[in-house]
Amino acid sequence: MQPVLNVEDVKRVEVALTRVGISVSELMHRAGIAVAQETLEMGDVSNVVVLAGMGNNGGDGWVAAEALRSRGLNVKVVTPIDPDQISGDLARQVAQSALRAGVSMLVGPSRDELEALLATTDVVIDAMLGTGFHGDVRPPFDIWIDCLNASGAPVVSVDVPSGLSAQTGHAGSSCVQADMTVTMIAVKPGLLSDEGRDMCGSIVCEPLAEQTDRLVVDADPVAWRTDLEDYTAVMLPPTLAVDKYARGSVLVVGGSSRYPGAAIMAARAAARAGAGYVTLAVPAAVVPVVQAHMMEIPVVGLPCDSEGVFTNEARVMAQKLAAKNSATLVGPGMGVTSGSVSVVSGLLSEDVPLVVDADGLNCLARLTSGRLYEFPELLRRDKPLVLTPHRRELARLVNRSDNPPDSLVDQLESARKVIWEVGGSELCIVTKGTATGCVGVDQAVLPKPGPAALATAGSGDVLAGLMVSQLAQKVGKVDDLPMLCALACEIHGYAGALAAERYGSRGVMAGDVIEVLGIATDAVEELAAGQVEDDEE
Numbered sequence: 001m002q003p004v005l006n007v008e009d010v011k012r013v014e015v016a017l018t019r020v021g022i023s024v025s026e027l028m029h030r031a032g033i034a035v036a037q038e039t040l041e042m043g044d045v046s047n048v049v050v051l052a053g054m055g056n057n058g059g060d061g062w063v064a065a066e067a068l069r070s071r072g073l074n075v076k077v078v079t080p081i082d083p084d085q086i087s088g089d090l091a092r093q094v095a096q097s098a099l100r101a102g103v104s105m106l107v108g109p110s111r112d113e114l115e116a117l118l119a120t121t122d123v124v125i126d127a128m129l130g131t132g133f134h135g136d137v138r139p140p141f142d143i144w145i146d147c148l149n150a151s152g153a154p155v156v157s158v159d160v161p162s163g164l165s166a167q168t169g170h171a172g173s174s175c176v177q178a179d180m181t182v183t184m185i186a187v188k189p190g191l192l193s194d195e196g197r198d199m200c201g202s203i204v205c206e207p208l209a210e211q212t213d214r215l216v217v218d219a220d221p222v223a224w225r226t227d228l229e230d231y232t233a234v235m236l237p238p239t240l241a242v243d244k245y246a247r248g249s250v251l252v253v254g255g256s257s258r259y260p261g262a263a264i265m266a267a268r269a270a271a272r273a274g275a276g277y278v279t280l281a282v283p284a285a286v287v288p289v290v291q292a293h294m295m296e297i298p299v300v301g302l303p304c305d306s307e308g309v310f311t312n313e314a315r316v317m318a319q320k321l322a323a324k325n326s327a328t329l330v331g332p333g334m335g336v337t338s339g340s341v342s343v344v345s346g347l348l349s350e351d352v353p354l355v356v357d358a359d360g361l362n363c364l365a366r367l368t369s370g371r372l373y374e375f376p377e378l379l380r381r382d383k384p385l386v387l388t389p390h391r392r393e394l395a396r397l398v399n400r401s402d403n404p405p406d407s408l409v410d411q412l413e414s415a416r417k418v419i420w421e422v423g424g425s426e427l428c429i430v431t432k433g434t435a436t437g438c439v440g441v442d443q444a445v446l447p448k449p450g451p452a453a454l455a456t457a458g459s460g461d462v463l464a465g466l467m468v469s470q471l472a473q474k475v476g477k478v479d480d481l482p483m484l485c486a487l488a489c490e491i492h493g494y495a496g497a498l499a500a501e502r503y504g505s506r507g508v509m510a511g512d513v514i515e516v517l518g519i520a521t522d523a524v525e526e527l528a529a530g531q532v533e534d535d536e537e
Helices: 007-019 024-040 056-070 089-100 111-118 141-151 212-218 228-234 260-272 284-291 314-323 338-349 359-367 391-397 408-422 459-473 481-503 510-515 517-536
Strands: 002-004 047-052 074-079 104-107 123-127 155-158 180-184 202-206 223-225 249-253 277-283 299-302 327-330 354-356 385-387 427-431 437-439 444-446
Touching (some): 024 056, 024 089, 024 155, 024 180, 024 202, 047 056, 056 074, 056 089, 056 123, 074 089, 074 111, 228 481, 228 517, 249 260, 249 314, 249 459, 260 517, 277 284, 277 314, 314 327, 314 338, 327 338, 327 459, 338 354, 338 359, 354 359, 359 391, 385 459, 391 427, 408 437, 408 444, 427 481, 437 481, 444 481, 459 481, 481 517, 510 517
Parallel strands (some): 047 074, 123 155, 223 444, 249 327, 277 299, 354 385, 385 427
Antiparallel strands (some): 002 223, 437 444
16 A cells, blocks of 8 residues: 655655755755656657746756756756745755756746747646645746646646645646656645646656655555555455355345435445345335336335335334344435434444445434534444445534535545544445545545546445445455455446446446446456566566
């Protein structure tokens, strides 16, 4: 796994590196040389333009310029001020060194001059604004960024695309669209989420020192990015000695007269994802509708009112059904009423592997008056419990309805507010957004984000069905719940990509994702096993 560090923690690692004898000057030179090397590897490169800011990010750019000049490339640095006027001693010194080495420069160009220069370059190195940036981009860099994006030239950004917050992933009024981002020390959360997903291009992490890995771990990463090989520990070993009961049984509790489809999709996803036996429990009034779509899956009717939603009497029946199955999912399409709240409460009291999704989460918010962190005893249990909120659902659980989490880091912090109160390893909160974090008491893991094609109604129901299927197939043998949940997210993302190939990035519906879940599961497992074999060789 790859550690992800908050920006402030990266700064502390830099300080720690100086304490073990690696100066700030040496770090800047190593960063600049790393950027130069990545630039050279982009292909046939003869002419390079460096857009340099006035701080240490600009200093990295000047070092890269000198390194490329030493390799015989034609390099020009564009700077808003004469290097002698740069206030930072180190950035000023490396700029002066680059000029002495033969690097040419252009100071404070007009828009026309900059556009003409960018039209003749092979690669642009973006070293304008670093990880300290937040807010809006000020002149002249807003103009430079607009010219750069319009030029069509390949871009290598230093540490973070200028105009993007490395912490939150939010872009300012202008933001560089990079083809590659060479980030230093560790990956920052803003590179992986929200606008960062569009702006960073491929991400290369340069540790800069052999001590970095240890120091980054000591800095307590905010999350860990998964590699496919990490999932092998939670994958089932292949075997032919299996029957439908050995593959686990799933109960899905949900649906209503208004939203019968959500529960149908969740149940079908659980079956497509490999569960040997799936039962769907819905309000009795909608059983005929649901059965028409469920040839392979038995449908059980639970007590409901005239509106087609569960009544309090459904609680006991749902509990009895859950006790007979390997894992249960509650929530998709069930609505939020006193009866559905009672069903969720009853299933939480059963010590069975449980996934709570969609309206199940909204019922949980009502049950706890939006302060789930004040009711840790409700979530403590011996069997796995997975909550799968998107940002708005998470906000309802932690008393933030008026201010939902708006970044990956904010999602993780809100989830941890609940996790740390509960304190047990049997709880995982899968906080969904442009990037998803699977948060446990020990760590948060970040699966590879799925494609934009998954941004469609019902996609979350499919993920919930996939997740409960994974739980059921493990038959209680779950040593790393966040990693198991991340595997489900990875499969979901791969299925979304397969569906997009067939229907186009905007044409995918949730049912299309369900149909390729089995293929996606096989593919992810084969790729993970292959990655392990490659590493061993």
